Amino acid sequence: MMPGSAPPPAAGSGMFVPTQTAGTVLCCMCGVSMQPNPANMCARCLRARVDITEGVPRHAAVVYCPDCTSYLQPPRSWLRAGPESPELLQILLRRLKHPLARLRVSLSGAEFVFSEPHSKRLRLKLRLRREVLNGIVLEQTHPVEFTVHDRLCDSCARAQANPDQWVAVVQLRQHVPHRRTFLYLEQLLIKHGQAALAIRVASAPGGLDFFFGSRSHAARLVDFLGTVAPIQTNTAKQLVSHDTKSFIYNYKYTFSVEICPICREDLIALSPKASRDLGGLGPLVLCIKVTNAIALLDPLTLRVHHLEEKKYRVYNFKAALTSKQLVEYMVLDIEQESPEITVDGSRYQLAYAQVARMSDFGKNDTVFTVRTHLGHLLSPGDLALGYDLYGANMNDDDMDKALLRQTLPEVILVKKSYEKRPRTRRWKLKRLPIEEDLGNKAKGEEDKRADEYSKFILELERDPEMRFNVNLYKDEDYRSEMASTIGDDVPTVPIEELIEDLSLGDDEEDEEEEDSAPAGMVE
Structure with a gap:
């Protein structure tokens, strides 16, 4: 306030206070009142x-x-x-x-x-x-x-003209009597887009063949497989043609990739040398996880050892019993031995359990008392799957050596079993476009693969850690009234883990266009 000037009137003094209003001018073209701008024209005339x-x-x-x-x-x-x-x-x-x-x-x-x-x-x-x-x-x-x-792009045009016109092929194999590993790898390839550049994917005995139009694309797939599974790779190339004047050579490359034959839930009998080198682990261990290393669990001591592929090739042991030989047991009683602990990201608890084979009910009263690592999951009356060492007929040298060293348990429980009830699911999986060789497919192969796929679906529902690496999509055809009632303890997939399947044209957008006007005059 300048010296000598009068102070502003106080509120409520009754004096008139003029309010400041924005000035307006008339448009130079149509005479409409508007706010001033450098053109002196309204929005309608300017447009x-x-x-x-x-x-x-x-x-x-x-x-x-x-x-x-x-x-x-x-x-x-x-x-x-x-x-x-x-x-x-x-x-x-x-x-x-x-x-x-x-x-x-x-x-x-x-x-x-x-x-x-x-x-x-x-x-x-x-x-x-x-x-x-x-x-x-x-x-x-x-x-x-x-x-x-x-x-068609250049690579697709060559593939359409001649499907055998490929530059590199990845021959992925695993010598096991099931395809569980390939079902899981298929979902990993879809999630990370590693098979998107393949010209075609063909089914082969014991595995899959991926054909590529570039050697670098095949090498990228091999590098990815080495991060998710223990593999052994061999490469070869064959001369197709060459130009002696310009020294240009055309080759076909072959990448032979063999996956370790050890799978999750396999029972392994370690040799005395392998058990000694692994710090006295075993001699009977369970494979609980397979990534670029094999995680082996001693179910009697809860010790875990991670075995890399190079070290596995030193011992080169095989699975004594696989998941196809699991037997269903009824848990009659269970007594916890130690508190629950977390080992390698998974929870375990040692306990003593009395179990009986489901096939023995009504025939005999054979009951087994076993030590198990599933004390946190099992309760009296539950069903469990395990390996029957009491009545198993095995032809394994390491298992015979283990029998000589110590008395082995009669039963090794592997996982909890749930009552099988047919039901619809609110989720689905995407599949790779795999070309099947219908001429060489064995009788009953289709039913066998359908059964393996249904077991893989059940495994996804049971294992949250396994679902973390897989994309599950919402099934638009799912209707809740069609789903059968299941028990509260039966594992299901939470809806928060599902992904919306991308589809074009689900919702129609409005096509309203805004009128153009000078900046500052348009909302």
Whole structure:
């Protein structure tokens, strides 16, 4: 306040206080009252005389490969993108980059507008901005429609012309009588997109064959397999053709990948040398986890040892009993021996249990008292799966040596069993497009694979750690009233772990366009 000036009137003094209002002017074209701007024109008149979208194309074309779902990025690169994905939006906006730069129009926003999935049209709604008439900035929406032209990319065209025209193949094998490992690896490959570059995937005796159009793509798959499973790899190449003048050689590469034959829940009898080198582990151990190393658990002491693939090849032991030889038992009584502990991320508790084979009920009164690591899971009346060493007929040298060293338990329990009830599930899995050799398929192979797949589904429901590495998708056809009633203790998959399956055209968006006006006048 300046010296000598009067102080402002106090509130409630009764003096009149003028309020400040925004000044308005008349439009120089139509005379409408408006807020002043450098052009002295209202939004309607300015829009009628200036069109910032003039020269911006409303129609364009994009090339799409239907086999590998990739789009052509001129001049020769192909980029993979899903429907209405950020990657696809970036590809389409690149087609409009030069026209917008030539017209000095900036892009302030872009979004997809719904179009039918089979219409071969992609529609965008752009929001453009440009400075006009004495510094006035106009914003205006502009629709662009892209016509999708189908054309095979170079690698897919070669594969269609000759399916055997591959450059590298990965022959993945495991010498076990089941396909549990390949069902799990299939989900890992889908989640991480490692098999997306394969020209085709073919079923083979004992495994799968992945054909690639580039050696680097096959090598990438082999590197990924080495991080998720203990493997042994051999490589070979065969000369196809060469040019003596330019010294250009064309080869076909073969990667032979063998997965360790030890699987989860296998019972292993360690040799005296292996048991001694592993710190007195065993001699009977269970395989509880298989990653790039094998996790072996002594069920009587809760000791765990991780065996890498190179060290496994030194001992090269086999599974004495596999999961196909599990026997179902009824738990009659159980007594905890020690408190519950966590070993290698999993919970265990030593306990003594009295069990009887389900097949013996009504025939004899044979009861076994065993020591188990499942004391935290089992209660009297529960069912459990285990290995019957009392009546098993095994032809294993290491098992015979173990019998000479000490008295082995009559039963080794492996996991809790749940009552089998048919029910529908609210989730589903994606599968790889595997080519089956129908001519060489054995009789009953289809039923065997269906049974293995159903057991794999049950294993996913039971093991949360296993589900963590797999993508489970919501089944849109699931109806809760069709699901049968199951017990409270039967494991199920929480709905929070499910992923929405991407589908185009589920919800139709509104196509309202906003009127263009000077910046500061548009909401």
